[in-house]
Amino acid sequence: MSLPHPPEDLLALSQSLCNKMVDVISTNGPMPFDRFMTMALYEPGLGYYVNGLHKFGQAGDFVTAPEQGPIFAATVARQIDEVASELKGDWTLLELGAGSGALARDLLGALEQPPKRYLILEPSAPLREVQAETLRDLPEHLRARIGWLNSPPDEPFDGVIIANEVIDALAVKRFEITEDGLAELGVTIAGDRFDWTCITPGDRLQQAWQSIVNTLPQPLPFGYRSEICVDLPGWLDTVTHTLRRGVALMIDYGYPRHEYYLPERSDGTLVCHYRHRAHFDPFVWPGLTDLSAFVDFTAVAEAAVDCGLEVSGFTNQSGFLLSLDAHEIVEKAEDDATRLRLAGEFKRLAMPGEMGERFKVIGLTRGFDWPLSGFELMGQLHRL
Template sequence: MSFELCTRIVNAIDADGPIPFSRYMAMALYESGLGYYVNGLHKFGAAGDFVTAPEQGSLFALALARELDRAAQALGPDWTALELGPGSGALARDVLLQLERPPARYLLLEPSAPLREVQRATLQDLPEDLRARVEWIGAPPASEFDGAIIANEVVDALPVERFGMTGSGIDQYRVTIKNGRLAWSTAPAEGRLLESVEHIVSDLAEPPGPGYVSEVCVDLAAWLATVTAPLARGLVFAVDYGYPRREYYHPDRTEGTLVCHYRHRAHFDPFFWPGLTDISAFVDFTAVAEAGRRVGLEIAGFTNQAGFVLGSGIAERLDAVTDERERIRLSGELKRLVLPGEMGEKFKLLALVRDFEHSPDAFALSDQLGRL
């Protein structure tokens, strides 16, 4: 499978010359039938390549459900939930099971056909009343809705450009073939990439110097505009590993943020077995906030995962658990979600709202808006 995908990548390079990294990443992840997210192989959980917060257990979903319940109170019973890139479907299942005010519709926007099947299997045992609310869609709904959009670890999977600072300008990193292997080449950056990097640099107190390499998701604003277009009134939760811009493009982070996963090992070689390895980049949350403002969304909160989970009050739930084994299991799960060396600091939550008054309770414990 990886061999077939490599042949397609080589053919693209033969036809067009060195290709932008964003095109390589799009092929490695989404090339029809062969890319990492569309080839039908295991990805999530113990048998896959990585474990996301919803795969750890249901505590993260419970924290989110608490916040969604508060929003649902104001939105009314006809509210819609739209989850982007739902992966295994675990978050959808556990949020639906733990909501006190479930939405009238829970829409799953999943571009990958094999993943839609995984999600169907995960959700099939939901009580009929909840299962009847679930619907798969291939594109954002054409008609407007009031509700909430959830994107957990989706932005990190959007293809990025890689760029490098030279003494005299900015280079685009491209993918070529050298000695029969995939390899990097560079060319002066132009167009939208050049504009995006110039914008970033103009926003930094300490601009990166020669030799500095990093990434930028040039299509982020267009993607956010498309997926949030039908949201008439409500909120958006973007959850991912990432940093505010000043930390993302910190002068010490000279090698960028690309990270690949293969069977629970993180590595940094995006050319290692294309199609079998996940490739992602950390998220510039300042860019997500900027893109949101451009499409009429306001920033309602920004915090790290520790702040969000602890702020939601779910830790107190552990006190009520009487079964000792269950209590130990839950406290292990909680630690993985909140400890700074685990997911607690690396993962951030950004809440955006449109025509909706909502200050997320769970963000109040550790409001980090000033970092954006």
């Protein structure tokens, strides 16, 4: 696919990041891919999420569900209101990775019972500034509830954790099935570009793969490449361990494990976004390109159980939105032009060929025994 060429100043930024990567590889040898992805996304001042360039919406590289319009947040708010009414009393909403702040703004505007505190755990300093700007026009009584965190709350809290398109941004390891067994994919230098190379798999990759391979319905062919997020269990524990009573909703593109590691998905799930074009080469313009991997939702469920959460619901985004009557928002539009706009948004969010099937929602609970309406119509826990 042909990509729009970046301007010279941005190419220079990407080149600075590449130079750092080359230094690391020249010193230490081939770089495990998760290290490459971490540098590509988070290298201070240069990585994609921390270099201060436009990411979201039409002027950026991709459009997330809350960026599409009001329907996503208004519908998620219905689910959160339901949880809040069972929690009773003061409760906290913790958003992980808030991007442009659109979900925070629209949730706070839509919730019937706003939380006492709306906390945003956002590692990117430039994105915190974007979020503050997005949230600036909220009424003072709502804005006063917002706070930013570097790490999850220390004190136990009752409430809701929400993460939309955050797990896909966690660095993944890549592997290849070879005749000699499992190999880890690393990044090396070939002439004036990066290239893949096989390296000895580290212990964490070996262990993670062992626990996966025995559960797959069929062996994978030689040459098969894919990803594993070995950081996922630790990350999930970190972000949920002070949730005392409540629900964590994680929404992302992904599959249950038996679909994730389908033999025909032989080059994995890595996906890169640059100016609304999706491509599959992570070595193109590091720092200017979003890099992500689909989420193995079975791994999320396993990690959740390991940190003492219950897996209370799993469905696709379409099922979640329809269960919460998202279509009513379209029907209740006050005029034809608004209805037309909302109908388009609803289609993009819910149609199977758009975001409706690719995106999944998992509901994790602790000390919370009430059913979650979002999983009522098309609950798919059995697929995990």
